[in-house]
Amino acid sequence: MPVPISALERETGISKEVARKWEIRYGFPCPERDENGDRLYSAKQVLSLRLIRRLLGAGMRPGKVVGLDLATLEQLAQNVTPDMVAKSSNFSTRLLETLARHDLRQLEYLLRGQLHRQGLSLFARETVARLNVIVGEAWLRGEIRVFEEHLYSEVVRGILQEAVRTVTETSGAPRVVLSTAPGELHTLGLLMANAVLSLEGACCIGLGAQTPSIEIVTAVKVCAVDVVGLSFSIAHPARESAQYLRDLRSRLDPAVDIWAGGLGVARLRRMEGVRFMSTLEEIGPAVQTWLKREIPSRART
Amino acid sequence: MPVPISALERETGISKEVARKWEIRYGFPCPERDENGDRLYSAKQVLSLRLIRRLLGAGMRPGKVVGLDLATLEQLAQNVTPDMVAKSSNFSTRLLETLARHDLRQLEYLLRGQLHRQGLSLFARETVARLNVIVGEAWLRGEIRVFEEHLYSEVVRGILQEAVRTVTETSGAPRVVLSTAPGELHTLGLLMANAVLSLEGACCIGLGAQTPSIEIVTAVKVCAVDVVGLSFSIAHPARESAQYLRDLRSRLDPAVDIWAGGLGVARLRRMEGVRFMSTLEEIGPAVQTWLKREIPSRART
DNA sequence: AAACTCATAATGTCCATGACAAATAGCGGG
DNA sequence: CCCGCTATTTGTCATGGACATTATGAGTTT
Numbered sequence: 001m002p003v004p005i006s007a008l009e010r011e012t013g014i015s016k017e018v019a020r021k022w023e024i025r026y027g028f029p030c031p032e033r034d035e036n037g038d039r040l041y042s043a044k045q046v047l048s049l050r051l052i053r054r055l056l057g058a059g060m061r062p063g064k065v066v067g068l069d070l071a072t073l074e075q076l077a078q079n080v081t082p083d084m085v086a087k088s089s090n091f092s093t094r095l096l097e098t099l100a101r102h103d104l105r106q107l108e109y110l111l112r113g114q115l116h117r118q119g120l121s122l123f124a125r126e127t128v129a130r131l132n133v134i135v136g137e138a139w140l141r142g143e144i145r146v147f148e149e150h151l152y153s154e155v156v157r158g159i160l161q162e163a164v165r166t167v168t169e170t171s172g173a174p175r176v177v178l179s180t181a182p183g184e185l186h187t188l189g190l191l192m193a194n195a196v197l198s199l200e201g202a203c204c205i206g207l208g209a210q211t212p213s214i215e216i217v218t219a220v221k222v223c224a225v226d227v228v229g230l231s232f233s234i235a236h237p238a239r240e241s242a243q244y245l246r247d248l249r250s251r252l253d254p255a256v257d258i259w260a261g262g263l264g265v266a267r268l269r270r271m272e273g274v275r276f277m278s279t280l281e282e283i284g285p286a287v288q289t290w291l292k293r294e295i296p297s298r299a300r301t
Numbered sequence: 302m303p304v305p306i307s308a309l310e311r312e313t314g315i316s317k318e319v320a321r322k323w324e325i326r327y328g329f330p331c332p333e334r335d336e337n338g339d340r341l342y343s344a345k346q347v348l349s350l351r352l353i354r355r356l357l358g359a360g361m362r363p364g365k366v367v368g369l370d371l372a373t374l375e376q377l378a379q380n381v382t383p384d385m386v387a388k389s390s391n392f393s394t395r396l397l398e399t400l401a402r403h404d405l406r407q408l409e410y411l412l413r414g415q416l417h418r419q420g421l422s423l424f425a426r427e428t429v430a431r432l433n434v435i436v437g438e439a440w441l442r443g444e445i446r447v448f449e450e451h452l453y454s455e456v457v458r459g460i461l462q463e464a465v466r467t468v469t470e471t472s473g474a475p476r477v478v479l480s481t482a483p484g485e486l487h488t489l490g491l492l493m494a495n496a497v498l499s500l501e502g503a504c505c506i507g508l509g510a511q512t513p514s515i516e517i518v519t520a521v522k523v524c525a526v527d528v529v530g531l532s533f534s535i536a537h538p539a540r541e542s543a544q545y546l547r548d549l550r551s552r553l554d555p556a557v558d559i560w561a562g563g564l565g566v567a568r569l570r571r572m573e574g575v576r577f578m579s580t581l582e583e584i585g586p587a588v589q590t591w592l593k594r595e596i597p598s599r600a601r602t
Numbered sequence: 603a604a605a606c607t608c609a610t611a612a613t614g615t616c617c618a619t620g621a622c623a624a625a626t627a628g629c630g631g632g
Numbered sequence: 633c634c635c636g637c638t639a640t641t642t643g644t645c646a647t648g649g650a651c652a653t654t655a656t657g658a659g660t661t662t
Contacts, residue, residue, distance in 0.1 A: 036617095208451045318615065
């Protein structure tokens with residue numbers, strides 16, 4: 001049950017160094033030691049640290065939350081939970097139940113049905129966006145297992161990817177590259193953005209996760225890209241996100257837009273030359289604006 | 302151009318601690334320092350370290366290779382390169398060229414054509430397997446950019462995923478869960494295995510990357526799984542792979558098979574109760590064997 | 603010659619402590 | 633209420649050392 005510090009780092013995303021510093025500064029987490037004096041963190045501590053990381057992501061400071069007991073942390077976590085979860089619909093309840101039963105076929109059937117009822121764009125913007133949050137929350141609260149979350153992700157990924165392929169436009173405008181920052185592994189957001197963008201007529205070039213900023217710059221140059229689309233999950237450290245965006249903005253041709261989306265952008269401060277989108281709904285207008293602005297100037301040339 | 306130690310860790314997969322120890326023990330990498338005394342690694346050092354990591358993966362010892370100059374390292378790397386690359390075909394050359402031109406449409410066209418010429422199984426086993434190695438090698442040698450590798454991966458992923466969906470069997474046998482160990486992000490191998498397995502009549506349950514062993518165990522119990530399929534890329538540390546497999550084997554019902562594949566398994570020692578497959582070709586026979594062994598005993602009950 | 607055993611060396615991970623730059627908060631003046 | 637400044641908070645890096653684990657290779661047995 002107890003895990004060494006290396007596992008803690010993997011499971012919570014908190015580096016060994018930080019974990020040790022917190023122990024010194026705030027007296028938490030104060031793990032048991034094995035016979036060699038190595039730290040052994042309890043499952044409870046791991047859970048707390050996950051919540052803490054989440055709260056830090058929401059803008060709280062370590063000094064204020066590191067060391068609070070689990071109940072208090074959960075209390076606080078309530079407040080930073082997007083209210084999407086609150087209006088948990090009939091559909092999402094059914095989906096969670098299906099997930100808990102591991103009925104893959106049914107899961108796929110439910111999602112696919114919803115996709116066809118709503119159409120791809122609404123499905124991605126509404127249903128999947130909400131479900132992601134709900135499933136993530138359920139995991140954070142220990143209501144579903146890690147592998148169940150994986151299962152959900154894979155099924156949704158499959159459905160979205162299939163749908164996206166059928167609407168892909170190779171000659172559309174604007175040309176958008178999509179990726180995530182190093183360390184950010186969550187690619188569902190990219191796929192959702194890809195879906196919405198493609199339906200708006202854009203031409204999407206997916207680079208998958210974790211593209212270093214310098215590589216984005218090269219890709220932009222070489223592929224004649226108009227817009228760089230980045231997705232930041234709530235799990236990604238705000239500092240790194242900001243750093244990455246700053247870095248990218250400074251290296252990139254100012255004529256190229258940067259659009260940053262995902263739940264992680266809510267806590268970023270506004271930044272010159274970067275358009276934050278806290279919702280996929282904003283993609284449509286953004287594309288329209290871009291077209292209005294760019295098409296005339298291109299026709300001229 | 303020079304990068305701090307945290308970036309080195311990200312780019313090479315060598316931990317900060319190890320990098321510092323090597324510096325003390327072998328005098329390499331001996332980076333510049335910035336005005337605060339923090340290490341700054343040159344691009345050349347990063348390149349060397351990537352090669353070194355590769356050689357270590359192939360079984361060499363740090364004491365022998367850490368500190369050799371770049372040319373020598375590349376020399377050595379030649380020898381550990383799978384000979385798949387040697388017989389680089391006309392097709393792969395054309396594909397690399399297309400990739401270098403960033404002609405996505407052409408890239409997809411080429412691959413798709415090959416898929417239909419060969420059929421999914423052969424395409425996954427032969428073409429994609431070879432291309433992965435070739436592209437990886439090209440990156441290691443600095444011939445293609447990171448983002449180009451990403452591009453390649455995404456296109457192949459899309460094509461494979463689409464193809465896999467059309468042949469998915471929800472009531473097949475054996476029931477196989479597919480995933481990778483924590484730290485292993487390469488999921489193309491899973492998709493390839495999924496393709497071949499599905500065509501052999503198996504029922505595949507993909508869990509995506511990085512499922513902790515304990516979660517696999519739960520998934521196996523809950524989903525009535527017969528076989529656990531894991532993929533290990535060449536980049537994954539052999540020690541961790543072995544650790545993970547041992548751990549998994551000890552926790553899992555002995556009746557459940559473990560099949561480990563990917564380029565990373567070549568250097569693992571054989572292990573009781575784990576079947577290593579260095580090639581996707583071995584999947585077919587494995588499934589056949591499994592069916593012969595299990596079906597009679599099931600009919601009896 | 604192959605297989606095995608065991609001491610020795612090689613190697614990665616962890617620990618403790620301290621330094622310091624960057625980010626943030628809180629304060630006071632415009 | 634906004635802006636700029638200082639004090640504090642916080643993460644990252646450095647050093648040096650301990651230790652468990654794993655591989656190596658010599659010596660022994662089959």
